[in-house]
Amino acid sequence: MVDPDIITGYNIQNFDFPYLINRANHLKVSDFTFLGRQKDIRSVIKESMFQSKQMGKRENKVINIEGRVQFDLLQVGLVFNVTKVRPLFRLSHRESDNSPLLNVFSAIYIDQSIVTFMRLKVG
Numbered sequence: 001m002v003d004p005d006i007i008t009g010y011n012i013q014n015f016d017f018p019y020l021i022n023r024a025n026h027l028k029v030s031d032f033t034f035l036g037r038q039k040d041i042r043s044v045i046k047e048s049m050f051q052s053k054q055m056g057k058r059e060n061k062v063i064n065i066e067g068r069v070q071f072d073l074l075q076v077g078l079v080f081n082v083t084k085v086r087p088l089f090r091l092s093h094r095e096s097d098n099s100p101l102l103n104v105f106s107a108i109y110i111d112q113s114i115v116t117f118m119r120l121k122v123g
Contacts, residue, residue: 003037008071017063017070018045037067 009016017035021043024032035043043065051057063070 004068006069006071007065008073011072011074013063013070013072013075014061017043017065018061021045021063035063035068036065041066 021033022045033043034041041064043063046062046064048060048062049057050060060075
């Protein structure tokens with residue numbers, strides 16, 4: 001059995017967790033939504049909105065997972081705006097400047113683009 005302190009991923013707050021919780025509810029898997037350490041508190045999806053002149057209007061989902069840290073790399077990238085430091089992390093001479101933020105993160109954390117990384121894993 002796995003009991004992590006930190007759950008990390010890319011866009012886990014706005015995609016992965018909501019998808020998993022909604023899918024479990026649809027399939028009537030009643031005990032799946034107790035994702036935190038406190039087993040009597042159900043994890044639920046709440047909508048939140050953030051607006052600023054710098055970042056514009058952002059709608060997010062917030063999922064309570066009591067006793068665990070959610071470390072969403074997409075949220076970190078939006079806060080620190082890693083696209084501004086993008087030239088420091090060129091992936092290849094053929095890469096366009098329109099690469100998705102996920103490619104920027106994969107370049108920083110695994111030192112190669114996610115496309116190259118997936119080719120290495122598959123092929």
